[in-house]
Amino acid sequence: MIERLEGLVANGRRVPFSSSVLVDQAEALEWIDQLRVTIPEEVKSARRVNKEVERLLEQAREEAEQILARAQEQATYLIEERELTRQAEELGQEIVRQAQVDADLVRRGADDYASEVLLGLETDVMRTLKTIQRGLELLEDRRTVEVAPPTDDGKGDLDEYNEADADQEQPVGS
Numbered sequence: 001m002i003e004r005l006e007g008l009v010a011n012g013r014r015v016p017f018s019s020s021v022l023v024d025q026a027e028a029l030e031w032i033d034q035l036r037v038t039i040p041e042e043v044k045s046a047r048r049v050n051k052e053v054e055r056l057l058e059q060a061r062e063e064a065e066q067i068l069a070r071a072q073e074q075a076t077y078l079i080e081e082r083e084l085t086r087q088a089e090e091l092g093q094e095i096v097r098q099a100q101v102d103a104d105l106v107r108r109g110a111d112d113y114a115s116e117v118l119l120g121l122e123t124d125v126m127r128t129l130k131t132i133q134r135g136l137e138l139l140e141d142r143r144t145v146e147v148a149p150p151t152d153d154g155k156g157d158l159d160e161y162n163e164a165d166a167d168q169e170q171p172v173g174s
Contacts, residue, residue: 005031053110060106064099
């Protein structure tokens, strides 16, 4: 959609002696309206990604808790003998450490993915915003040119141009 809006501006009729371009207002506004509809969908998509990241983190926490619970059960069982108790503590610590490592890896991966998606979305939104701003600037430039009072060309006084005349002039497309 951004490319189509950009094409509309790029292919518009050039205004002589200026950098302004005439574009079909209805078509430009239609693309802008479509962008307004699409951008919230992209935001919803980013929110879904964030929820998925949270779900993955919660799942990793639950798995870590399950691993810890199993390690504690195993440690309790092995307490009866001293050597077995020492080994159980070491094993439990290793399981907890590994669970922490696994949880950190899952969290980092989920964060990286969410960051990638959000950066892409930010780029798209910024590009869209710049295109919209350029379009608005072009429209404003055109509006300024269209409503400018006539200059004194030697055929009459500037006094002939009064406020009643200015009120009757309206920008094209408004």
